[in-house]
Amino acid sequence: MELPNKTSLTLNATKNKLDNQQKSNKHDQKSNSQRKEPREWCLNDFEMGIPLGEGRFGRVYMAKEKTSKKIVAIKILSKQEVKENEMVNQLKYEVEIQSHLRHGNILRLYGYFRDKHYVYLVLEYAEKGELYMLLQRDSPFTEHKAASYIFQMADALLYLHNKKVIHRDLKLENILLSNNDKIKISDFGLAIHAPDTSQMKRRTLCGTPDYMAPEMFIDTGYDQRIDLWALGVLCYELLVGEPPFMVENFNELRQRIATVDYKIPDQISLEAKVLISSLLQSDPEKRLPLDHVTTHPWILKNK
Template structure:
């Protein structure tokens, strides 16, 4: 019998809201067949369409089905209704590891080692499946009722082909991001995740960040030079391992295999081997096939929306392509002057408007390959590029 304030979704009895984000609500629910508590992430299809999130959400869900591990939040299944998508997740009741650090300032070394061992086990499993998390931080590490770690939030993760680990998207949380991620030559997803794990270990042992500045340029310089110092209460073994992990050179940075062999890491270490399970993505494909059909038919309407949503890293990457040196070296004076804007209007519509305005001003504009040229400019030409 259903309680007051709950509603039914197949075999799930949905109750109170336990979390709310920009694009989704998370509801507490119970599997009435097994009695198991679950969390249901509820996303509106209109929101997914409006913000062009189909590919991102499909990738996140697919990855979570691939990386089944005791120390990773489990995705049970995906259901769809007329207007909403329901992602059924393992219910993790212990809160975020971040909250534990806030309340206790720093954790005992043995406890930190246990969490770090579980984190490395989970990350190693992800890498074995070709998955790189790219946003590892205490806020994305949950604790279950037994105090075991659960890695969550694969929204920024990448799935690469076997043997091809070079990534190019600049993303993550600045304080936890490896220095090479902010470069423009690609980076190894495994090495970048290892760096983030090292920052997490430092934070839970020290109670504060190894790299923490109010402005991004100064923060980036410190990260690039690995300018940090371990507090006096770190044991020699912990200090040595952290220094090997927070190596700004990804080629010499210790790898997961090396971490697992480290004497400090191996103390009381009990590795967990996940049970191999067949991965079936049929439910994911079924859910998104329907939405993608709607997306194709409604795409012009989506383009009529407001300005594009951009995060900090997307804004950063607009500086000199993906070369960030112009942001961090204030002595440079050779940066080309550029004005950039984003629009949901198709390029051909914007170009037509530019040509019309130019004509009214008596200017001649030549358009080729989505570029507009004004050859009458004294310095040769003024260019408008769309892409």
């Protein structure tokens, strides 16, 4: 199973122009010629620690990089299982996209290495783990805490969408927390990058049903605004303690999402209700833009 070379990982569809290369002066050329390529990691470079979680194709472990003493998370994926489930391209996309993202609320992918049987992704370590587990313990969150988290998510999504990246699988399990309560959006396995705006409309049905926007169930296509819908679901979930469309039957769930059939409990503030309803709009055109989310009165009042 071949992953892209580190030098080929890019979110920019165009190559560097020749005139940019010609701007280098002789001093730069000399220093570049003396610069050594970074040594690639191997498993022996890390002290493996406790397991942090288990996914479909492998596990995530805490680890320490021996040279720097830096604590990281290592996601270990079985090559055989990835191949058997035809997920090779998806893994390539995950590496290509996440390795180039630089935002304080997006989990860093520092690099990867591989051996005969496994692929290892070296990730930023988020000390507090999944937001899902925190909500299970402290459900529901105060409006102050929820607003802080939603603001951080919205700011990260604004960055992603400016990079023409759609996450497509925003959910509590894919939101991690650091020790200072900093949100870290993770798991870009279903993310897609479309630098050409004419390619932004997608038709692949993917994601987690409770968080899927209405347009994902019909064949009209969808774009980055499905992430806005998921943000609305997350806002509701943080404040109420459960998703707005929680039913066990998939067809009933799809019907409730299509008709936007949900109710916000009375104890939720009016400002929060307005924000949730402005994101959970069946028409993507009517969903509140992310730059308006970050400056929404409820956010500014509580974050």
